[in-house]
Amino acid sequence: MKMIESQQNPKVKAWKKLLTKKGRDQTGLFIIEGFHLVEEALKEQHVVKEIMKTKNVEIPATWDVTDVPIVTVTNEIMKGICDTETPQGIASVCKQQNDHSTKYFRKFILVDRVQDPGNLGTIIRTADAAGIDAVILGAGTVDVYNAKTIRATQGSLFHLPILKGDLTTFIAQLKQRNIPIYGTSLTNGVSYKEVSPTESFAIIVGNEGNGVSQTLLQMTDKNLYIPLYGKAESLNVAIASSILMYHFVH
Amino acid sequence: MKMIESQQNPKVKAWKKLLTKKGRDQTGLFIIEGFHLVEEALKEQHVVKEIMKTKNVEIPATWDVTDVPIVTVTNEIMKGICDTETPQGIASVCKQQNDHSTKYFRKFILVDRVQDPGNLGTIIRTADAAGIDAVILGAGTVDVYNAKTIRATQGSLFHLPILKGDLTTFIAQLKQRNIPIYGTSLTNGVSYKEVSPTESFAIIVGNEGNGVSQTLLQMTDKNLYIPLYGKAESLNVAIASSILMYHFVH
DSSP states (O other): OOOBOOTTSHHHHHHHHTTSHHHHHHHTEEEEESHHHHHHHHTSTTOEEEEEEETTOOOOTTOOOTTOOEEEEOHHHHHHHOSSSSOOSEEEEEEOOOOOOOTTOOEEEEEESOOOHHHHHHHHHHHHHTTOSEEEEOTTSOOTTSHHHHHHHTTGGGTSOEEESOHHHHHHHHHHTTOOEEEEOSSSSEEGGGSOOOSSEEEEEEBTTTBSOHHHHTTSSEEEEOOOOSSOSOOOHHHHHHHHHHHHOO | OOOBOOTTSHHHHHHHHTTSHHHHHHHTEEEEESHHHHHHHHTSTTOEEEEEEETTOOOOTTOOOTTOOEEEEOHHHHHHHOOSSSOOSEEEEEEOOOOOOOTTOOEEEEEESOOOHHHHHHHHHHHHHTTOSEEEEOTTSOOTTSHHHHHHHTTGGGTSOEEESOHHHHHHHHHHTTOOEEEEOSSSSEEGGGSOOOSSEEEEEEBTTTBSOHHHHTTSSEEEEOOOOSSOOOOOHHHHHHHHHHHHOO
């Protein structure tokens, strides 16, 4: 197959649009790069739409790429669609997750306006590790399909349902199912160590500077804090999320 | 006082040397930037050696800067000594920590070759929060006085002793005091949830790719793993450290 060499090629233009949130939202697509992520994406059905590679990259023999178009591009084009400084020479266009019903899920983490891509990615990776059923992203949270977020998930964004929506609506639905809702707060509330793990739960974590919004904190069953024994004024939100998720799973 | 305007000024040259590990190692000094970090450093005795500020920055009235020289510099000079893209216009030269005796400490985290500054900074911040007595950095760990590490500590590097040295020597010393040593390992070992919190402990965490070295794992009392319930292959090292530290403190 012929190599794509021109930045003016319609495919290249379409890929570049996916580097912006607007372009991703309009198409429902996103780009991932590197061997590990493409491999993780290929394990899921119907996620990888197209693979882009440079000339000297070989597709590993263990990958099932039946029905996946593979396009060869120049190093310059690869660089232009990748976010890292030294791309591995392999990338792919993936389909964003569809909406999922949360009906059969019991373990949730709700994310309220987290801004840092690394934090969101790490929360998703840890949620996957902890066996959380679904991650729910409220309005104002950084885009999950941003290259930095994806990298921090280490592929976990392909492993569990990630939903977007209004958190007050989700909380109301979960409350109807008698799922305990735990907010997190630096000051008020009870120490998480005093709350026993339960079979179902929803933990809400919030913005790096301002925490979980007051509106949401007023809808919870309990608001939890993580004791600060030293002089640190707070914990990083991904760290706090992880301590709580691992406390509640058992 | 006269403003420093020339990049050739000996002070400016000396500050720039502190941007490299070599320069920091030779002088035992390092640079921090931003209001929060300088404020945290000033709370400790004899740490801040000199404050640099731009013309339009006012030293907050609540800061005790008795005996601390304050130097005004141009925006260009400030930019040249700061690592962030938009410096806040305030920085300071600080003294590195001296060696501490670990004799009276009981709760340790030992860091074996962690490479990412953000990970190390977050481990130190969380160690502070969790009431750990000292952080011990083994050879091959990223420099704690690197600007990115400092930023991730959020000031906690001023709150607790941070020692450097050979981890096998430290472990031997701690063993003589009957302090339980816990390695961490993805595969072998026992689930941390099966080990009860103790009054004293030393947790060893390791390199992002390779974990804790085999030599160290053979010196421990127990090696712990954190169960992975989902499809994630591992946890971020700062996340794993935090889950374990908060498990053991009580």
